[in-house]
Amino acid sequence: MTDVIESLGYGVVDAGSLADSRRQSTGTPVWxxxxxxxxxxxxxxxxxxxxxAAQAAAAT
Structure with missing residues (x-):
């Protein structure tokens, strides 16, 4: 799937596990x-x- 997204001109950043997804929820620095x-x-x-950097800021 990463190849498809990158072929469209977007970058992919692995955000970790499902448990880590809270770091990119609405209102977090990465949002x-x-x-x-x-x-x-x-x-x-x-x-x-x-x-x-934004994900790391949300991890604290």
Whole structure:
């Protein structure tokens, strides 16, 4: 499945187990924050490093 997503131009970041999914729930640092403000309807790409940092911030 990763190959399909990457072929469309998106990156894939493994977020861990199902138990770890709470780190990317609504309201956590990874929920939209790395992509820019909600007032910018086009957003911006966020690399793996930004996503991992936001997930780590939610882990605490």
């Amino acid at each position: 939209g924050t790395p992509y820019g403000s909600s007032s910018n309807d086009r957003g911006r790409p966020a690399g793996e490093e930004a996503i991992r």
